[in-house]
Amino acid sequence: MTADDYLTELAQWLEIPPFALAAGDKTPRLAGALARLTQHHRRHCPAYARLLDIFGDDATAAAGLADIPFLPVRLFKEYELASVAPDQVFKTMTSSGTSGQAVSRIFLDRATAAGQSKVLARLMAELIGRQRLPMLIVDAPGVLKDRQRFSARGAAILGFSLFGRDLTYALDDDLQPDLPAIEAFLARHAGAPILVFGFTFLIWQHLYLGLRAKGRRLALDNALLLHGGGWKKLQEQAVGNAEFKAGLKAQTGIERVVNYYGMVEQTGSIYLECPAGHLHASLFSDVLIRSPADFSVLPAGQSGLIETLSVLPFSYPGHALLTEDLGVLLGEDDCPCGWRGKYFTVTGRAPSAELRGCSDVRANHE
Amino acid sequence: MSNQEKYQQVFIECFGVAADVLGDNFTYQCVPAWDSVGHMGMIAALEDTFGIMMETDDIVDFSSYTKGMELLGKYGVTF
Numbered sequence: 001m002t003a004d005d006y007l008t009e010l011a012q013w014l015e016i017p018p019f020a021l022a023a024g025d026k027t028p029r030l031a032g033a034l035a036r037l038t039q040h041h042r043r044h045c046p047a048y049a050r051l052l053d054i055f056g057d058d059a060t061a062a063a064g065l066a067d068i069p070f071l072p073v074r075l076f077k078e079y080e081l082a083s084v085a086p087d088q089v090f091k092t093m094t095s096s097g098t099s100g101q102a103v104s105r106i107f108l109d110r111a112t113a114a115g116q117s118k119v120l121a122r123l124m125a126e127l128i129g130r131q132r133l134p135m136l137i138v139d140a141p142g143v144l145k146d147r148q149r150f151s152a153r154g155a156a157i158l159g160f161s162l163f164g165r166d167l168t169y170a171l172d173d174d175l176q177p178d179l180p181a182i183e184a185f186l187a188r189h190a191g192a193p194i195l196v197f198g199f200t201f202l203i204w205q206h207l208y209l210g211l212r213a214k215g216r217r218l219a220l221d222n223a224l225l226l227h228g229g230g231w232k233k234l235q236e237q238a239v240g241n242a243e244f245k246a247g248l249k250a251q252t253g254i255e256r257v258v259n260y261y262g263m264v265e266q267t268g269s270i271y272l273e274c275p276a277g278h279l280h281a282s283l284f285s286d287v288l289i290r291s292p293a294d295f296s297v298l299p300a301g302q303s304g305l306i307e308t309l310s311v312l313p314f315s316y317p318g319h320a321l322l323t324e325d326l327g328v329l330l331g332e333d334d335c336p337c338g339w340r341g342k343y344f345t346v347t348g349r350a351p352s353a354e355l356r357g358c359s360d361v362r363a364n365h366e
Numbered sequence: 367m368s369n370q371e372k373y374q375q376v377f378i379e380c381f382g383v384a385a386d387v388l389g390d391n392f393t394y395q396c397v398p399a400w401d402s403v404g405h406m407g408m409i410a411a412l413e414d415t416f417g418i419m420m421e422t423d424d425i426v427d428f429s430s431y432t433k434g435m436e437l438l439g440k441y442g443v444t445f
Contacts, residue, residue, distance in 0.1 A: 090395060091402075117426040130421055144403055158402045162422050165413070167406070 001040045003111035006314045009033065010115050013311070014122050018282040019339035023332055026341065027065060030286055033311045034068045034319055041317035044083035048317040051075075065286055066297045070307050070320040073265055077102035084109045084315040095152050095264045104265055109315040116268030116312055117162060119284050123272060124163050127258060128224060134189040135164020136182065136223070138198025138207050140173045152264045153199060153229070159267065160197050160226070170198070170207060177210040186219060193222050196254065199229035204239060204247070211251045221253035228260040228270070232349055241277060261346055265318050269310040271344075274337035278330055281342045285310045289329045290322065292350060300329040303347055324350045370445050372415050373438070377431060380408040392431040416443045 021029075042049045052069055075081065082089065088109040095104035108116075143154045161167055168185040172178040198207070203225070211218065225248065234244065245257045261279050262270035269285040281287055288297050289304040298304045306327040313319045327346045335343045367375070377388055381399040394400055400408070409425050412418070412434075418441040420428075428434050435445050 114426065118423070121422045121426060124422070130423075132419065132422060158406070161406055162425055165410070165419065167410075 001036055001314075003109065003314065007111050007115065010118065010311070013283060014118060016283055018122055018126060018284065019280060019341055021283055022340050026283060027286075030283075030309065030311065031063070031065050031068070034065070034309055037311070037313065037317075037319040038068060040314070041083045041319070045081055045317050047079055047081055048083070065309060066288060068309065068320045070322045071317065073104070073263070073321045073323050074102075076104035076106060076265055076316075076318065080105055080107070081318075082107040082316050088315070093152075093155055093264050093267065106265055106267075106318065107316050112312060112315040115314065117159070119268040119312060120159060120270065121162065123270060123282055123284075124160075127226070127272065128163065128193070128195060132163055132165045133193050133195040133224075134166045134168075134185070135161065135195045135197060136168050136170050136185055136220075137161070137164075138170045138196060138203045138227075140171045140175055141169045142173045155264060155267070156199075156228070156262075157197070164195050164197070170196075171202070171210075175202070175206045177207055177214070177216070179214075179216065182218060191222065193224070194220060196220060196223045196225040198225075198227055200227045200231060200244070200259070201229060201233045203227050204234055204244060208247050208251050212247075217250075218252040221255070223252070223254050224256040224258065225252075225254045226258050226260060228262055231346070235348065263308070263321075263323065265321055266308055266310040266312065268312050274335060274339050274343070276335055276337040276343075278335055278337070278343035279345060280335065280337075280339050281344075283341070284312065287327070287329065287342055287344055289327060289344070295322075298329070300331055303328050305350060306344070306346065326350055369416075369443055373412070373435065373443075373445070376408060376411045376415055380404060380411055388431050390430070390432050394429050412438070416441065418443065 042052055051071070055069055084107070089107045090110050091108040091113055093106040093108060137157055139153065139157060143151065143157060166185070166188065168181055170178060170182050241259065248254050248257055259273040259279070260270045269282065271279040271281060271285065274280050286309040288307040288309070289302065290296065290307055291298055291304050303326055306323045306325045307320065308323060309320050311319065325346055326348050327344050329342060329344045332342045333340045374385055374388055377383065378385060381397055381404060383397060394405065409420060409428065413420060416438065420441065424437045424440065428437055
């Protein structure tokens with residue numbers, strides 16, 4: 001498979017509504033694409049080929065999603081895994097990680113980076129349409145200061161800033177609500193639809209609690225809030241999705257709050273929360289829940305490790321990853337919201353997992 | 367100022383380059399300033415200059431100085 005083949009196939013997929021295919025149509029298509037990626041990476045990433053040999057992967061046997069060999073996500077912290085020549089790497093992404101912890105290093109060629117942006121754009125169009133909206137970023141402008149090496153937070157902000165205009169930061173560099181900046185932004189876009197983006201923990205800890213402490217309420221009734229990065233820090237404060245939504249509505253008027261689940265190791269093919277409150281796999285991705293004991297695939301309703309599948313990783317062997325997140329599959333193709341595909345919930349981190357999470361970076365120092 | 371001159375001026379100001387490097391070979395990431403942050407700044411400057419709003423797909427496809435001129439045609443900016 002060449003980069004051109006990859007982009008040509010992706011262009012065909014982008015023509016299909018991303019939450020419309022039922023399992024009978026989606027799964028064989030996805031399994032085929034993932035099996036081709038396995039062969040591509042086996043051929044072009046010697047370390048990956050050795051891993052497959054050790055695991056005893058039989059290339060001809062891969063028939064379903066569960067047969068695609070998966071890598072533990074932490075391998076990207078321990079090894080530099082790339083399936084393109086070094087001169088083809090045009091961007092290196094690193095995961096969040098507090099000082100002393102290893103970070104993932106993800107090597108992108110132009111094709112993979114373009115694929116990520118196109119798929120993210122396709123998924124975002126389901127939420128906000130094709131128009132770019134005035135965008136309020138719940139972070140401090142300093143997050144993008146080091147342009148040579150972004151944090152995962154910075155990389156996500158940049159990726160999502162494609163969908164915004166008049167990008168405005170809602171926090172100052174002390175992570176306090178920047179009320180003059182926010183109010184000027186709201187005055188410029190009174191009555192217009194607005195996109196608010198940020199990390200779950202920062203939104204709660206620094207925007208919501210900051211506003212509440214100041215006794216200020218924002219008029220963001222026309223906004224859609226998209227947030228991700230994990231719930232770990234908020235779970236410690238007993239704040240779940242329902243409390244989060246209720247708090248934000250009270251302090252900012254925002255009614256449309258959409259959580260997403262994603263990771264730097266599979267940028268682009270994120271999982272979006274539907275109006276029924278469930279995370280959904282799109283055409284470009286899927287999840288399997290595996291038993292932490294023997295890695296067998298668990299049925300709906302049982303908690304296990306989340307494996308994420310994505311058609312995007314071409315320049316590095318990250319198309320099937322066993323995360324350190326725990327989750328529960330809720331169903332497939334029958335969510336009341338009408339979106340097809342698997343839907344699930346993330347329940348926490350595996351107990352042995354090292355401390356990590358995009359928006360935990362600051363919290364861990366507090 | 368002609369559209370060509372305005373377009374060129376945005377690149378000169380956003381990326382700190384001389385006019386004579388701007389051509390077919392001036393592509394995304396060819397200079398350190400044209401990284402993903404610089405890209406969004408350049409798009410915002412073009413939108414201000416020409417009074418347009420570009421679609422996400424066109425921002426993704428905006429891969430070079432020359433490609434950008436072609437894409438701006440969709441918004442009625444001709445060279």
